[in-house]
Amino acid sequence: MERYQLFIGGEWCDPSTSEWFETEEPFSGKVWAQIPRGVQADADRAVEAAHRAFLSPEWADMTATQRGALLRKLAGLIEANAEALGAVEQRDNGKLMAEVAGQVRNVAQWFYFYAGLADKVAGAVVPINKADVFNYTKYEPLGVVVAITPWNSPLSLTAWKMAPALAAGNTLVIKPSEFASASLFELARLTEKAGFPRGVVNVVTGYGHEVGEPLVRHPLTAKIAFTGGDAGGQRVNEAAAPGLKKVTLELGGKSPNIVFDDADLDQAVKGVIAGIFAASGQTCMAGSRLLVQDTVHDEVVARLVAMVGEAKIGDPAASDTQIGPIATRPQWEKILRMIEMAKREGATLALGGHALSGPGYGQGQFVAPTIFTNVRNDMRIAQEEVFGPVLAVLKFRDEEEALRIANDVPFGLAAAVWTRDLHRALHCVDRLKAGTVWVNNYRSTSFATPFGGYKRSGLGREGGVEAIKEYLQTKSVWITTRPNRANPFLLG
Template sequence: MKTYRLLIDGRWCDPASDEWFESIEPYSGKAWARIPRGAAEDADRAVEAADRAFRNPEWARLTGTARGALLRRLADLIEANVDLLGAVEQRDNGKPMAEVSGQVRTVAQWFHYYAGLADKIEGSVVPINKPDVFNYVKYEPLGVVVAITPWNSPLALTTWKMAPALAAGNTLVIKPSEYTSASLLELGRLALEAGFPAGVVNVVTGYGPEIGEPLVADQRVAKIAFTGGEAGGRAVNLAAAADFKAVTLELGGKSPNIVFDDADLEQAVKGAISGIFGASGQTCMAGSRLLLHDSIHDAFLERLIAAVREARIGDPALMETQIGPIATRAQYDKILRMIEMAKAEGATCVLGGHSLEGPGYGQGQFVAPTIFTDVRNDMRIAQEEVFGPVLCVLRFKDEADAIRIANDVRYGLAAGIWTQNLRRAFDSVDRLEAGTVWVNNYRATSFTTPFGGYKHSGIGREGGTEAIREYLQAKSVWISTRPNRANPFVLG
């Protein structure tokens, strides 16, 4: 069993409590690593180190080009350690290796992208409306950033925060989920190897109330970047507001995947499957509500069920596995409760609706891919995020009906449209209340473009040039070009 330690101020150290907890493999149910149980004292040490590093000339006076070189070196190290990072993350959260290995390679691309942006943070000269004054605007880093990340895609979702934050010149304290800490401690090791100065990247682990809450409350922290559930995001936002901290919140979704009657049904079936059953539905952008036009409903459903029945379910360590176990026992139990709730509400379960046990399913933390029909949009199963392999199928009669149903939730993270009608596609994009809209594809992401949600799905954006602006603040500079002249702006 591997024992990990906290990364604080460039050094590996034991938690103040001198306590560890076990990380459990979702597939086997066996403990494989010991994770430090950090507490308030560790949070304080990590923030102190990050705050000191932010003011240290070794980091503060680095040019954007020099920061970019460090990020590029880290990206190269990630590429050289893809197999290790993928194996660690797969053991922690049970996501199929075929998906994890692809995500880790993409992580390296994110760091390369922001390495390139680090020295392209440009200010502006303002054509000011005052005589004899030169005014310009420059952008500066915020300071200490706390990144709080979930268990479903720890490396990817941490990188979405870490890469732009460091490119902008901030320092970082990373607090991973207690369920999936190991891969981020490995990422911290690579950051040290890349040459980041002590205190610029810190990784502290433990439970939310014991170490997460002290990090959020610390007055030296300038920004919280959080990915997780709606309740957690609300708590973070309220706590951060006490000190006017900036926040980026990437929260839940109940995303509609809309198939019109003129869609390429073969491709739309593939998109529907990828949208909800990829990662066992444990993704914020899951297309968990499938909206089908009345005229294609039955035919589409028949194709969909037949395709899902062929899914390869089992050991996530095998490259051929398409659907793995649920990452945590608590989430597994929640999914099964919500399935029973949907049945009680009157939805018809046409596929799955139960757990999977027996040979090939490890310790049994599997939920069968589940499809419900006869779903009304006011049912809880259609309104609440399940975060599992559970699909709700709803009918619609025309475009207006589809958009009404799609927008009738408190979330607005993503949406999908399947149609061959260009006018319909653009019109639907304009009317959907979602931060990302895919047309004739689903669940694609890129470091080059922003990702984030409307309504209860969050605040701010991750990805693209928009993300680096989330970690900068503007400073307006006024220079008098005739210093001997009386100040024309002072009254009295």
């Protein structure tokens, strides 16, 4: 059995508690690794190591171009080890091997992108309104960044934070979910091979209240980048507030997938399925609310039920599996509670709605792909994030009603519109309160463009040029060109 250690200050070390907890394969239930149970003492050591590295000449004197070269080397190592990294992550969180393999390859692209961007973020000469003074701006790193990442896509969602943070010149402490930590230890090993100075990247594992909160509250922590549920994000924001720390929060969603009657229904149905049943619905951008125009509602639901009902469910390591297990037992239990709640609220069960067990389902941590119809937007199933393979279908009459329903939730992470009418599509894009809007596609992402949410879906952006500025602060520099100082009692 693999027993991991904390990675602090360039050293692999035991937790100060000398305690580990077990991690299981979601499909088989087999315990396969032990994860260090860090506590405040370990959090303190990690932040202090990162702070020393931030001030050290080995990192602080490195040019942006040199940082970019290091990131390119790490990207190459990720590419070379993609299969091994994917195998660890798939074993830890139970996602489909095909999906994890694609995600890991994409992780390398994030590091390549920010490697190239590292020495392209430039300040500006400002044409100010004062004579005989020269003014320019420059960007500087913040310091120690704490990255707190979830269990559904550990490597990808760490890369979204780690690549721009390091490109900007910060140092990093990574705190992964206790349910899926192993792949980030493997990533830390690659940073060693790439030649990052000691302490620039640290990994501390454990429970949120024991190690996560101390990391956030530490006086030397300059910024927190968090991905998770909105309740967890709120707690992080509250813990960071007394220290006036910067935060980036990529939180939950209840994203609408809007299908109009003029849409290509074949493509729309495929997009709806990809939006909610890919990754067993365990993705923040899941299209968990389907809004269908009343004139095509029955046809769309019939097509969905037929296609989803044929999905191959089972072992995520098998190449032909289309829907895998739920990653954690608590999440599996929550999804089943939400399904029962929807039934009590009066939603009509069109497909699924139960746990799966028996031969082919491992330890039984599966939920049948579930579709509810006759959903009202005031039902909890339409307002709260389920984070599982559960689709709520709502009917609408016209464009105005569709937009009203779509925006009437606490979240605003993403949305999609399916229509052949360009005017309608652009009108919806303007009116939808969401950080990402797809037109006739779903779940498209790229390192080159920003991603983030409105309302309770978060603060700040990840991806693109905008993301690196989340890890920088602006300095304004004034240089006088006047040979003699003016009267000091008169301000110009």
